[in-house]
Amino acid sequence: VRLIPPTDADRLAGLFSDRASARAVGRASLRALGGDRSASALVDEVAAALPDGRRTIAGASEDDLRELLAARVRDDFGSGSILDVQGWQLSSTEVRLYAIAALV
C-alpha cells in the first residue's frame, strides 16, 4: 500500500474540527469570493501571508500552523481586510480557509 501524503489543502481543511460546518460556511465563502477558485490557488493566497509560504503549511506542527493562521485572522480584522459573506464580516484569510474546506 502506498500512502498518499495529505495535500496542503487537506492540512488546512483538517484544522476544522467540524468539517460539515466548515464546508457549509465554505460554500458561502466561495460565492463571496467569486470566480472559479481552485483549492490550490486559495492555498497559494493563504500561504503568501505566512512565513516560508507553503513550506510552513506542509511542515509546521498543527499547533504552530493554527497559531500562525490565528494571527493572520487577527491581523485581518485589525487592518480591515474583511470580506462580507452573507452579511457576516469575516477575515479574508478565514474566508479562504473555509472555501478550501468546501473544495477538498
Next chain:
Amino acid sequence: VFAEANGVQRDAALNADLCVIGAGAAGITLARSFIGTSVRVAVLESGGLQFDTATQDLYKGPNVGLPYFPLDTPRLRMFGGTTNHWAGVCRPFDEADFAKRAWIPYSGWPFGTSEMDPYYARAEQVVHLQGDHWSTQDWVKQDTLGPLPLAGDQVETRVDQIVPEAFRSFSTDYGDQIKAASNVTVYLDANVTEIETDPSGAAVTRLRVATLSGNRFTVAAPAYVLAVGGIENPRLLLASRQHHPNGIGNDHGLVGRFFLEHPRFIAGMIAPAERNLGVGFYLQHRIGQTIIQPRVGITRSAQQAEGMADVQFTLDPVYDPALQQANQSTDVAAMKALRHAIARHGLGDIGSELSTVIGDLMTWDRFVVPGAPLPVPYPEVVGEVMRVTPRDRQSLIPGLLGDVASFVYTRMEGNIPVNSVTVTARFEPIPNPDSRVTLSTERDELGMPRAELDWQLSDADKHNVERGMQILAGAVGGSGVGRVKITFDEHASSWPADLAGGYHLMGTTRMHEDPRRGVVDPDGLVHGMSNLYIAGSSVFPTAGSGNPTMLIVALTLRLSDHLKGALR
C-alpha cells in the same frame, strides 16, 4: 402651591415675576430653583396631577416623514411631564458632544464641559443618581461581571447610570415641595394658546391661557420661559403670529427645523465563538446601590478618523429557545425547560455553522467571561410586586418568576448558553434642516394648529451606522469573541422597518450665537426677543451620545442662575 386654572376668574389678567410654560423636567427644575426667593413664579401646566386623555389628545398631530411614534405617545402632558414615563437613563455629554466637528455640518455648542460640569453635578442630585462618577474603569473594577475584551482602539465601553424607578417622576419627587412653596403657583389644566408681544415684536407682554372647560385668562411677567418640549416649543412659537407673520423667533426660518432623535434599530448580530460567552455585563444590572447599563461605542478618535458621528451599540443575548420559553412561563415547567436549554438555534443561514468553526481559529485567545447573564430580580421589582393591587400583581409575576428561574439555573448549571447576541445600533443623526416640526392644517380642541412632524435622516446617517458596524465587526472578530453579521444595508432605499427613536425630541429651537444659525442665544434667550427664554432639549444643536434628560436639567439650572441675575 397648586391652583386649578378653571378656578381663575374668566378674563382675569394675572401677574407674576417669572412665568414658566410647562411643568416637566425643565419647568419643575426652574420653579424649584426659585423656591424661597422673592420671585413670584407662575407655572402654566396643560395637564393635571393625573393623566387625562382629553388633555393628552392636544398632542396629536400628523407624521409626514419617516415612520415615527404617534405624536401623543413619546411625551406626557401632565404635571411632571414626560418624566412620568422616563426610563431613567443618564450619561453626560462629553467634550466631543459639545464640540464643533468640522466633518459634521451644523455641529458645535456655544460652550463645552467646562461650562456644564458644575451644572451636571447639580443635575445628578436633582435626578437622584446614586453614583457620582462616570469612569467606565471604575465601574468595571467594582463589577463581578466584565466587558468583552474587544480588540483595537476603535471601540470603547460606555456606562449609563439608571435612575431607580421610584425616583424618575418629577411629579412624585417634587410635587409636595412645589405644593408647599408659597412663591410658586402651578396652574393646572392651563394651556397657553398664544404668546403675545408688543407691537415691535421684541418683548412678550402676556400669555393667553385656555382650559378645555372653556375658561380664558392671561398671565403677564417681566420674563417668560418656554419649557414644553421639542415639539410643543416650536409649535407655540409658530402659532404666535400677532406681530410675527412667521411666528416668534422665526425671522430666519429656523423654528421647528433640525428636529433630532436618537434613532436606533437592530443592525446585526454576533455569533459567539464560545457558547457560554459572558455578556451579562451589557445588561442593565446593579453594582451596589447603582443600576448601570453598559454599551459599546465607537471611540472619538475613530469617529474623527472616519469622519463620522457617534454610534453606539446595545448588546442583548439571545438564549436557547427553551430558556426563552421558560422565561415566559409561570410554573415548574420553566425549570424543566431550562435543563434542556442546549439546542443551538436562531442564528439562521450559515451563522450556526460559523459559530461552530470560528473557535478553531481562535486558539490564541479562548476566553470565557464568567458571570450570570441574567440579573437577580431587582429589589424594586420585588417591592413593586408587593405594593400593587392583586390584579396588577398578576401581570408582574410571570416576569419575576422568569428571572428567578434563570437565576437558579445559573447557580445550578453555570452560564446560560448564548445562541447569539443582538446588536442594536443607536446613532447621533447629522443635524438636518429638512427634519422639522411645522403647523398642521388640523386644529385641536382649543383651536390651535396641531404640530406636524417631518422626521428625516440622511444617507450620511446610513453610512455612519454601516461604518460603525464594520468597526464593531473588526473589534469582535479580532478579539476572538465571535463574528458580526450586518443585517443593515446602507444602500437600501429605505430604513429598516424597526427604525425608531428614543422618545428624545430635540433640536427644534437650536442654540447658536448667530441669529441666522440658531433660535436661542447661549443663555437660552430667543434671538430678537428681550424676555422670552427656552428651556429643554429643543435647544440642543446636536443630539449627542448621552440621553437628554440630565442635560435638560443641567441646562435649566444654568438658565435659572442666569435668570436670577437678570431678574434682580
